[in-house]
Amino acid sequence: MNGFETDTNRTTTTTRFPDNANKHLTYENLEKLLENLSDLQELIATHEGSQVPRLKTLENYYLGKNEKVLNRTRKEEHLSNHKAAHAFARDTSQFIQGYMVGVPIKVEAPEESAGELITEINRDNDADAHNSELTLDLSIYGRAYELLFRSKQDVTRFVLVDPKHTFVIYDETVEQNPIAGVYYFRDDNGNLKINLHTENNVIEIEEVNGKLEITDQKPHGFEGITIIEYANNRFRQGDFEPVLTLIDLYDSAQSDTANYMTDLNDAMLKITGNLDIDVDRAKSMRDANILFLKTENGVEGGSSNADADYIYKKYDVAGVEKYKDRIQNDIHKYTNTPNLNDESFAGVQSGEAMKYKLFGLEQVRATKERFFKRSMRQRYRLISNISKTLRDGDFDANDLTITFTPNLPKSIKDEVDIFNALGGQLSDETMLSLLSFVDSPQEELERIEKESPQQNASAYGNFGAEQFSNAEQSQEVIENE
DSSP: OEEEOOSSSSSEEEESSSGGOOEEEEEOOOOOOOHHHHHHHHHHIIIIIIIIHHHHHHHHTTTTTTTHTOOOOOOOOSSOOOOOTTTTHHHHHHHHHHHHEEEEEEEESSHHHHHHHHHHHHHHTHHHHHHHHHHHHHHHHEEEEEEEEOTSSOOOEEEEEEEEGGGEOOOSTOOOOOOEEEEEEEEETTOEEEEEEOOEEEEEEEETEEEEEEEEEEEEESSOOOEEESSSSOOOOOSSSHHHHHHHHHHHHHHHHHHHHHHHHEEEEEEEEEEEEOOHHHHHHHHTTOOOOOOOOOOTTOOOOOEEEEEEEOOHHHHHHHHHHHHHHOOOOOOOOTOOOSOOOSSSHHHHHHHTTTTTHHHHHHHHHHHHHHHHHHHHHHHHHHHHHSSOOOOGGGEEEEEEOOOOOHHHHHHHHHHHHTTOOOHHHHHTTTTTSSSOOHHHHHHHHHHHHHHHHHHHHHHHHHHHHHHHHHHHHHHOO
């Protein structure tokens, strides 16, 4: 996100965010941190002062509050000052979110009892929606956080927490192991309220007269830090963060175009010739949108020529539009998202064709998945710990299979045609799984199996009655003879 400012004497490099705006916050160890709560206060001050402004800027761009264009002014006060903000950031994040988790993430366990436990916990927490919101936060902020706790209903819960009020403290070793998770906010008086999540406890800390004091401490039973950080990539950079300057350029270009169109209506009227008209009369005619030019007699008795037109800045329509198209294409190029207005996306696209056009995004997705899976395993590792303690169940998080499925359009007909051409066969369950209106193929098969005996019995019953009726008629014929 580097930019360059140039004057006649020197060239200086500036950055949108300070160097520590996205760095991990570290400390020696937890014991020393608890002994020196003033150091925790400094860590929060660093997060609040250096890192939160970056997070707010990225959030503003996602919400369409593009700071550069909305804060700009024009030197000429009498000219229009339109500010056009475009939702490139929102579209980028929502596209990537839908591509990654539009098809819900599957979590499967090798043992049936473990699978049932995980399914129940995921259902209690609406895990599909939760994972989708985590993915959106990752795309916007480059990081996301979830908090695990045991609810008052004695249910294991995991919820999304705001990155602007949350961070994880890591140790200073090369492994960068987490030593605590911090969730903080300020009360109405501006004093800090902190929940420090350690491996075994949740420590409540408050600011009193400018100093931090521990007010309460409760064990949580998860045997691990219950605030988990998710990273979008190694640098914790958001998906549209690298193109903020390009978004600014596009917004400025569109704003300038709007300003030009408005200023054109207010262009200066130029009248040439020797006219028999005063200024007040000219103003009244201009207000009435009618201009009547009456010329005076010339020097030799003939009438002089008169003309009127507007003075305005010439507008290179083709050049400006090509410039904006280039910026727009660059935004899609460097976020690895397709420009769906491009002619190459016209018509019906097969899944395979879409994969080639999304090849760049596929590489990004692979990186995002690896980081996401690592944090998800930590989630289920903590869930396994507390489930084992409470004897709700037991499973090994390392044995879980976590599957992401890219949300791409599919042509089932083409797949089936290829499969049939190869002489393949499909089970009933697989064929039912291809139908969009069948939620659970296994349950549908069970229903079919339950209904089959009844249908057979009904069919046999009708057949038997018919045969019996025919037999009676035959017997009557014999007796009559």
